[in-house]
Every structure is written in C-alpha cells, then in structure tokens.
Amino acid sequence: MDFGQQIKTIRKEKKLTQVQFATQLHVSRQAVSKWENNKNLPDIEMLIQMSHIFDISLDQLLKGENNHMNNITEKVIKDGSETRKAKYNMVTSIIGGIFLLMGLLMLVIKGMSVEYVDAQGILHENFFLLPLGFLSIFCGLILFVSVGIRALIEKCKAKSLTVKE
Structure with a gap:
C-alpha cells in the first residue's frame, strides 16, 4: 500500500475527516488531499505530528503494515x-x-x-x-x-x- 492510501485508511479508522485531520496538523484540507492522492508528500515534522495524532510509531507510519519501503520512506532517505x-x-x-x-x-x-x-x-x-x-x-x-x-x-x-x- 502506498503512503497516500495508508494515511487515508488510518484517518478513516480514526473517524477523522480531511478537515478535522488538517486542523489538527495546522494545514489546509487540500494539503491532506494531495498527500492522500500521492500528489505531494509531507515533510518529516508533519510525519511526526501524524504519528502522534494516529497514535502509531513513526516506523509503522513510514513503512506501513508490510514493512516495505514506499514513496514516503524513499523521500525521507533522499531528504x-x-x-x-x-x-x-x-x-x-x-x-x-x-x-x-x-x-x-x-x-x-x-x-x-x-x-x-x-x-x-x-x-x-x-x-x-x-x-x-x-x-x-x-x-x-x-x-x-x-x-x-x-x-x-x-x-x-x-x-x-x-x-x-
């Protein structure tokens, strides 16, 4: 599962709308939408905030359930x-x-x-x-x-x- 699909799934499991999630992260709803559609990727600070909101480890957020590198992991390594x-x-x-x-x-x-x-x-x-x-x-x-x-x-x-x- 790619990063966008992963955060969308977790967000829905936590019963958060894009607007609620964006408000907690202090970003726009459009930013969340771009992340979920893999048009853009969040920076490391935003990833840390997401892991706190979702109450999951940063490792799990980056690698996902199958522990394979996805597009966000590659971005963090490149950065x-x-x-x-x-x-x-x-x-x-x-x-x-x-x-x-x-x-x-x-x-x-x-x-x-x-x-x-x-x-x-x-x-x-x-x-x-x-x-x-x-x-x-x-x-x-x-x-x-x-x-x-x-x-x-x-x-x-x-x-x-x-x-x-």
Whole structure:
C-alpha cells in the first residue's frame, strides 16, 4: 500500500475527516488531499505530528503494515542524503574561506614586516610567510573548486534522472 492510501485508511479508522485531520496538523484540507492522492508528500515534522495524532510509531507510519519501503520512506532517505550533502558543502566552503583568509593575512603581514640586519650581521626576515601564505590560498581554492565541481556533477546527475523519467 502506498503512503497516500495508508494515511487515508488510518484517518478513516480514526473517524477523522480531511478537515478535522488538517486542523489538527495546522494545514489546509487540500494539503491532506494531495498527500492522500500521492500528489505531494509531507515533510518529516508533519510525519511526526501524524504519528502522534494516529497514535502509531513513526516506523509503522513510514513503512506501513508490510514493512516495505514506499514513496514516503524513499523521500525521507533522499531528504536526509541531501541534508548531509548540504552540510558537507557548507563546512568545506567555510574551511576553504578560512584558508584563503589565512593565506591573504600571511601575505599582508609579510609585506608589512620589516627585514633588518642586526649588529652581528644576522638577517631577520619572516620569509616563511610567503610559502605558507601561498599554500593556504592554494588549499582554499582547491576546496572551493572541489565543492563547485561536486555541485555541478550532482546537478548533471539530477538532470539526467529527470530526463530519463
């Protein structure tokens, strides 16, 4: 049984109309109708509320009586995967930005610092800032490029899947 049919059956067993059910969920009756006709799927927060209203476990609501994956289970898995990818991209971009800023800061410090020769004839220079600065900038750029390429690949995959369907 697909998800829409399942919630319709449970709703009727609980003797709730679409309007009553929608009121309890704080959504429109049309939203409930779209869910029951598999034209749309609720988000995870709405699923949790449904499980409370129906007084069934979230597992039973997602998998149904036969414990097989249905369209809502696939949606929840897909949403979780997309969330993980978005978090990965965000963290990688932040780290790349930190590397870029550190590299630029090192180059600025190197440019503003004074090199001098002391009384014993020893040169005092913070030469190490140049390679470290360039290395940090390079690492930051690599991270940004890798996130961009990964995003392009994901878009191409998504586009090819929609074309095939």
